[in-house]
Structure formats: C-alpha cells, structure tokens
Amino acid sequence: SSGINAEYGEKEGVYYSWNGTPVPIEQVHFDEDDKPWQSYTEVQKRITGEIALAVASHYRMLNVLGHEDIAPIRKPDPGAAYPIRELTARYVEQSHTTCTGA
Secondary structure (H helix, E strand, O other): OOOOOOOOEEEOOEEEOOOOOEEOHHHEEEOOOOOEEEOOOHHHHHHHHHHHHHHHHHHOOOOOOOHHHHOOOOOOOOOOOOOHHHHHHHHHHHHHHHHHOO
16 A cells, blocks of 8 residues: 555465565554554654654644545555554644744
8 A cells, every 4th residue: 555654465364564574463553444554663653753843843833734634545644553643732732832932
C-alpha cells in the first residue's frame, strides 16, 4: 500500500512491512477493522513530537494534518497505530504557547 507505516502482507503467519522486512507480532497493531499496522515505539513518537513542536513553533502553525485527513482512501498512513490526534494536541498546542509566550 502506501506510506512509511504501510499495511502488511501476511505470509505463513509472518507480517512483512512494505519493504519486505519481517515484523515481530508484538510490533503489530490491529485497527478496528482488524487491519495490521506496525506499532511505533515511544521514542519514535516522542522524537516526532519534538520535531513537530519545533516546526510548528517556527512557522506558527495552528494545526497539523496527516495524509488520512487529505486523501483517506488513497493515503491511509501513518495509520491506526500512530496517535496523530494525541501528538497534535500535545505538541502543536504547546507550540502556541511557545509562539505567543502565553
């Protein structure tokens, strides 16, 4: 499919990332439709949030959209395993404080 955290193809009980790398089952997250996605680590989420905060602060951004907000059928990434709403709320709202000094 598409994106960094693309869907998996399951072969003989093993899940594979979009580039063919096997993914351990403990790193697979299933969404409400039972579709598998690779889970993100806490470090990946924290670093992504810190980068988002720096970019949102620098450019005084008010919101961040993911592919799923623009073209949900064609571009489902980053996928159900990525807490985009939570991270947007935490880091972009924090950037408002950084920008305004509030």
